[in-house]
Structure formats: C-alpha cells, structure tokens
Amino acid sequence: MWNRVGRSRVRRLLWSVGAVCVAALAVPACKETDRVVDRPDRPSPVQPGKTERDVYVMGDVKYAIEVSTDRIGVLPRDGVDLKRLLPITEPLGLKLVGNIGGQYYVFASPAGLDRAGMQRLAADLRRRGDGLIQLTGLVATQEGTKEPVIIPDEFIVRFDERLARADIDALNTANGVQVVEESRYIKNQFLLRPVDPGRSGFIELANRYDAEPRTKYAHPNFVQYIDYRDTVLNDTLFGNQWHHRNTGQNGGTVDADADTSMAWDITRGDPGTVIAVIDDGFDFMHEDLLPNSWANPGEVPGNVIDDDGNGFIDDVFGADFNGNDGNPSPGGSHGTACAGVAAARGDNNMGVAGAAPNCTLMFIRNGTTTMQRANAFGYAAAEGAHIISNSWGFASVPMALQDAITNAATNGRGGLGCVIFFAMNNGDLNDCGANPDISAQAEVIAVSASSNTDRKVTESAWGNCMDILAPTHRGYGGTVPYSGTLRVTTTDRSGNNGYNNASPGGAPCDAETADSDYTDCFGGTSAATPLAAGIAGLVLSANPGLSRIEVQRLLQDTCDKMQDSAGAYSTATGFSTPATGNATHGHGRVNAFEAVRIAATAGAAGGLGKGNVDVFLRDNRLDWGNTEQPSNTLFEPARGFIPHWESVDIKVDAGPFQPAPTTHAQFEAFVDEDPMESQTNKVYVRVRNRGTVAAANVTIKAHWAFAGTALPPLPSDFWSAWPSDSSNTSVWHPMGSRTVTNLAYSGSSVAGTAGDAAQIVSFDFDAPALDLSRPAPRHYCVMVALDSTQDPISAASKTTNVVDDITPRDNNITHRNLSLQDSSRSDERRASFYIRNPYRESIRTRVRVVRFPIPRDFKVKFDDLAEDQVVTLRAGEERLVTLTMAPARRGATGDVTVIQELVTPKTTSVIGGFTFRFAPMNRRR
DSSP states (O other), rough: OOOOHHHHHHHHHHHHHSHHHHHOOOOSSOOOOOOSSSSSSSOOOOOSSSSEEEEETTTTEEEEEEEEEEEEEEEETTTHHHHHHHHHHGGGGGGGEETTEEEEEEEEOTTOOOOOHHHHHHHHHHHHHTTTTEEEEEEEEEESSOOOOEEESSSEEETTTSSHHHHHHHHHHHHHHEEEEEOSSSSTEEEEEEEEEEEEOOOHHHHHHHSSEEEEEEEEOOOOOOOOOOOOOOOOOSSSOOOOOOOOOOGGGTTTOOOHHHHTTSSSSSSSSSEEEEEEEOOSTTTTTTTBBBOOTOOOOOSSSTTTSSHHHHHHHEEEETTTTSSSOSOHHHHHHHHHHHHHHOOSSOOEEEEESSEEEEEEEOOHHHHHHHHHHHHHHHHTOSSSEEEEEEEEEOHHHHHHHHHHHTTTTTTTEEEEEEEEOSSSSTTHHHHHHGOOOTTTTEEEEEEETSSSSSOOSSSTTEEEEEEEOOOOOTOOOOOOOOOOEOOOTTTTSSOOOSSOOSSSSSSSSSSSTEEEEEEEHHHHHHHHHHHHHHHHHHOOOOOOOHHHHHHHHHOTTTTTTHBBTTTTTTTTTTTTTTTTTTTTTHHHHHHHHHSTTTTHHHHHTTTTTTTESSSSTSSSSSOOSSTEEEOSSSOEEEOOBBOEEEEEOOOOOOOOOSSSHHHHSSSOOOOBTTTTEEEEEEEOOOOOSSSSOOEEEEEEEBSSOOOOOTTTTHHTTTTSOOOOOOEEEEEEEEEEBOOOOOOOGGGTTTTTEEEEEEEEEOOOOTTSOOBBBEEEEEEEEEESSSSSOOOGGOOOOOOOHGGGOOOOEEEEEEOBBTTOOOOSSSSEEEEEOSSSSSSEEEEEEEEEEOOOTEEEEESSSOOOEEEEEEETTTEEEEEEEEETTOOOOOEEEEEEEEEOOOOEEEEEEEOOOOOSSSSSO
C-alpha cells in the first residue's frame, strides 16, 4: 500500500515536468486520441461456418462447445487495427468474416485443412504477426452463450501447491509443453503452450492436464468478449447528480438515491482507502481524477525501470494488462466514466463528485485473455486495493479467473479480503441460472440497477445471486417503458474523444453538457457498480478493520426496500422473493448514509457514528432498522404509507401455551395469537443487531396500554425515570424488563441461517377483563424499547412523549397494536376504539381507511362520525368511535387499516392508526 509521503513525492515530480504523460510516463500523448478501427459497441454477428462438437473440462464439470473447423480467431495487440493485420492474413488465404465488439477478429481459413492443420495455421499466424498479434486460435461457441471465444494454443494449469517445480517441469516435458508464464499471484499456476501445436488438440491437452491427479484444474486461456455494462442514451441533459441527492428533479422521486450526500456528513472518504477500477482504460490525467489517483510508492516515475519488481515498468497510477505495461490510459471512455462515478474529486469547484470523493483510485486496464484478467485481480490485491470495481462481465467464467477473484476476496487487505463488485447484465434476464454470469460468483457483490423514480430498471439482470440495487439510468425505452427519467453525470475523456464528442447528433447523446470533459449520458449497471464500490470506500474509510463479508452484509442490511410491489421482500429475511422464485430486487437499493453511520466510530460526526453496534426492533415487515426515512414510508415510485404499528418482532401466545421460541426460525414458525382478556398472556420479542460488534448489555423494557388510533402520551417522567418505572403507571402499564448480555450480529443477511444471533425474550401480559355492558375498546398496544450504552435510545426520542412520533424514527422502539378478545367469543365484526389527541394543544384531526384488502362481501362504516370528517380535539381529549363490518356471508374474513391524521391548513400527517384483522372463531391464525 502506498503512503502519503510517497504519494506526495510522486505528485510533486509529476507536476514539475509539465507534459506529464510524455515526460513522466513515456506514453504517446497526454490525452489519448488513438482508437481501434472497426470497434462497434456490441458484437457483430459471426456465422459459425462448419463446426464439430467437443467438450472441455473445468474441475468436475464438462462444458459442451461447438468448435469451428474453418474459422480462426485473431486477438491483435493493443492499438493494432484491421488495416495492419490484413497484409499478414491475406497471404495465408484468410478472409475476414467477423469482428467481436472490436476486441478480436474472426477469419475464414482455406479449405482442406483438418483440425491439426488449423491449429498449426493459427500458431504460424501468431508467429508471423509477432508485434502485431497477441494470440490466435480456434473459434468456438459454448452451449448456452452467444459470442464465440478464441481457444488459443495455450492453456492455464494450477498444480497442487505441494508439487515441486522439478516435478512440474518433468510433467510438462513429458507432455510436450513449455511454460509461457508463471503467475505472480497464485502459487503453482502456469500458462503453458505445446511445443508442437499440431501434435494434439489444444482442448484435449488442457483436458489431459485437468484429469491429472497432481493438478487442481486446467483449461484453455480463453479470449472472451467483455461486455462493458454501460448505456449511452440520447436524452435531455440534467444539471446535477441525482444519484447522490434526488430532490425530484425532472420528474424523479424525492430520495430515490443512494444518500451519499448524507453519508458525506460523516466521511467523504480517506486517501488511504484505495478503489481499483478494472476497465477498458482511463484518462487518469482528467482534472477530476488526477487529484485522487493512486501513486505507486515503489516506482520512480519516468526512469523506465521496474523499481518494485512487480513486472511493470513505471506503473505509477496502475497497470495495463492488455498492453502488458505500466500505462493504463489507452482507450478509456467507459473506464473514465466509471472511475468518476466511484471517486471523482469533490468539493473542488469543478465538474462532478464521485461517491467517495476523497478516496484513492487505482487504474487497471483490463486484459483480453483469461490469464491477463486473472493477473489484473492479483495486481490489485498485491498493490493494496481495498475495493475492486468491475463494470463488465460474461458468463461461463474460467476457473483461473474464479481462482483470482477468490484469492483477492480472501487474501487481499492482509486477509480481510478485497471487496469486489461486479455489474450484472443490462438486460431483462436471469444472471444466476444454469449458465451463471461472472457476477454470480459467491465472493463478489452483484449489482443491478434502479432509476431516479425508485423503480428497478427493466433492462437490468435479476436472479437469486443478486445482492443490491444502485441508482443509475432510466432504461433503454423502445418497446419497454422507461423506468425513470434521468441518467448519470460523470467524468468523460478530456476533449472530444469520449462520449461527449464534437458530433453529438446521434450516439451517444442528442445534447450534452457544454464542458466536453464530462458527460450527462452514462448509465446502466456500469454506473450502478462503481457507485456501490464508492459507497464501500466510504464504509472502509469510516472503519478500515471490516472484513469483506462484513462490508457486504452492511450494504445489504441497510438497503431501502424500494418497490415492494414488484420486489416482494421476504418478511423473514428482507430479500426479494416474488412468486416466480427469482429475486428481482435483491436486498433493495443501497443506502450510503445508513451503512456509513453504523460503521463509523461511536459518536463521530456529532453523534451520527454508531461504533458498529446497531440494536433494533422492526416496526413492520419492510423495516430492517433504517431511520433515514420514517419506517412508515413505503418506497414506491409514488411514496406511500405502511403502518408502523405492525411490528413483526412481537408475537403473542394466549394459552394453552405453545413451546417458547428461542431462535429466529422458531419465532417465524410461532403461531401468533390475539391476547385473551382476564388471563396472563405471553409476549415474545425478537431483538437484533446490525453491527459486527456485539452489544454487551441490552435492556429490553415492555409496556402495554389501551390503544387508539393515536396512542396515549407517555407519562411526563417516563424518560427521566428510565429505565425505572414512571411514578404513574395507570395508563402505560409496565410488563417488566429483560437483559441480553451478548447480542451479536444478526442483520437481515443472515436472518434464518445458522449465523443468525437474534435473541428472543418473553414478558407476561396480564390482560384486564372486558366490560361487555357497553361498547368498549378491545384495542391494546404493546410497546417495547431497547437501550444499550453502545446504542442508546436517541436523545431526540427522549424529548417527546408522543409514541407515534417516536416509533417510526427510532429503531430502538417499536409497538404492536393488538385486538383483545373476550372469552365468550362474541361479535367479531364490530370494534370500538379511541381517536385521541396526544399533544399539549388542540388539534384538528380525522380518521380514514387507507388500506382495504377486504372481500367484497364486507361493508364497513363508522357509526359515530363520517370517514374523513374533520373534528377538533382538545389537548389529551379522547373520543370513542365504533367501526362496523357487515358480512354478506357467514365466516367471511378480512383486514382493514384505519389511520388518524393531523390536519393543518397546509398538510396532513399520520399520528397513529391500527389494523383490524377479522378472523374465524379459532384464536390461532
């Protein structure tokens, strides 16, 4: 890892030489202008020609492929265009038939060659094109994929770690192969090539090594098409970065963002936190990227020496694994945009701000072969990257690349693990199925896309391997309606070389910002991924000691459950569970503020930091502890309301008692009941902790009261006496307190698994007798509060005695409204309740039904006032109201939610409510 002294030394030298790119790095120009000719944004169709079926093996899995018997693939060296290749290919009788995304070319071979002849021709072409051609090989298409791959005359083998080099050399000699490269990052991993390319098939040779007992795996060094997962659209400009702070601009939904601007109140990132971006190249001299660029402390700029012995000369800012040098700048529109989303410099009176505007960027230009891409991850981890962002991908991931990712995720950061992000596909498809995408790998965080209106972008992948959504573009339109209205503004290659070029009349934009060093037209999962990676940078800046899995869990646990109408988040786990069985929304939309405040040092930023302890109770099924918005906020494109009095962490047993639940799974399976009058009922409360640090002592205190739409105010000395009982217990009746001595991590990421450390405590609820001689309320409330010296009830909560103001904003306090049943089993279709003024001054208020999932054979009416009728209540005044539901048939059931609103001349706001559940006669439901 670099240090600040070394970084400053490099900076001073770079700024002193003026023409920095030329003088210090010995590259052709300060701003890249060269482009590969014939490079479309997407692959052009390639006719397969004649094929034969074959199989290659990775580990224990066999993969069926169709190998072309008359096609040769050519991977040119960096910067080599088609015009320079043709003088080499044409004398050999090769005819161009395809171009795969500008990354490699496919040629038809002369007739009459068998498989061995094709292999020798490919090897001869590579030798003839030395200096222009990097690799050649047979062309094949794996079953279930679209883009063909090149299978070159070289393959990757990882031998058993205990095997000596002499034994490896002997095995290679016996098989007629030679070492091309030994991995610097994975022990006993080699890139091998046959001495005689026609002696045996490339695939056959790799399979032979894979079957060798002394190897872990072997497979071809595939040349695969990389899908850089961006979207560049032709829409109207916007003037700010809504993904940081969405105020509803251009028809967006307020707060449909990542809340990065709120997280910056705690930290804007630390230069010691390094975010590696692996992409297609970078304009790292950009005015908004250079100030945050990584400086390799082991390199002396411009001396053309590999000072640190890592295999790259003058890799000052990163490395290029395609050109195999220390200059990651060639190409770079996509990479420059991604880097800016992650960590463009902020608060510098120019351009844009990245998600982590003070973190450091390591620039790594991606390779084209499997070995090159694997080495890119090895380099990032070895050089001290904390986070690795990848806005690209493909399916059918070679084991050598999986190995490299696993190694970085396991051994990076001194064993804490690099936090690795991958973009899911830009398409309405399952990335987690039979042919999983690279983002499906267990050690990475798979990122899909949400829009500025809090919808999942239709053209972004889904599946049960997905982890989070992050804000990005509006979608592609066409036959699919737009999911939003805006795209992402970020850095662009300087001048007219990037997305914002001199000819905007078409792709990439119809109109652009006047400053061509920036673009308003970036998006796709390519933008969502570095945004999430930048948020991870903020988290690790706040708490560098977190492990990879702890960062991932924190991001998942603090997601906002946006668009539940489509995502259908599980009550038990918080993970998207639609009826199809495939997750569409993962854990939800990432929330930087919530994640960073938990990670931050206790008391940091004026008390925002929680020291990685966050004990909480849930107010409803979508509430997993977030307080940035009230827990009764329903995150739909048009914001809605979800009751905060339906805590799923409180359950009741009326007797005869069931076995007491002691685990999350038992609690979930526990049959919840209505309490019974004139007897002792059991109340069970589940408590959780989203932080990785265990809460040493947590006090759980419970009370009950006669409820109403608005709950009665707490006694005046409730908080001053806390945790003791108030002097007046006639309204809020104490049920006792319990202590949990070790509440360990139990966030939603592990809910219901063996790692779920949620704890269950119980209380006795001695329910009073009902007065059946007159209409009387059966409506009760159980309120539970958690308190810990590590995570106390908030000071703001202790300034008010209005429970319905506290519960939605403090995740240490929740309540559950209950319907008290009578032992005679009288009328279940009629209920009385209080509307109440809990405030110290008169209010205007009304009640109304806000949710109506009731069968059509029910009629509902208020007997004592009209629905929506505004009435005035004096301070502390209560008014008894009766609700009647008339069933049209015997045994009908249904729910109705009633809210009480505070009415002012300008606004209305919910000050309480309840949900009546009309059920059959048996108490257990």
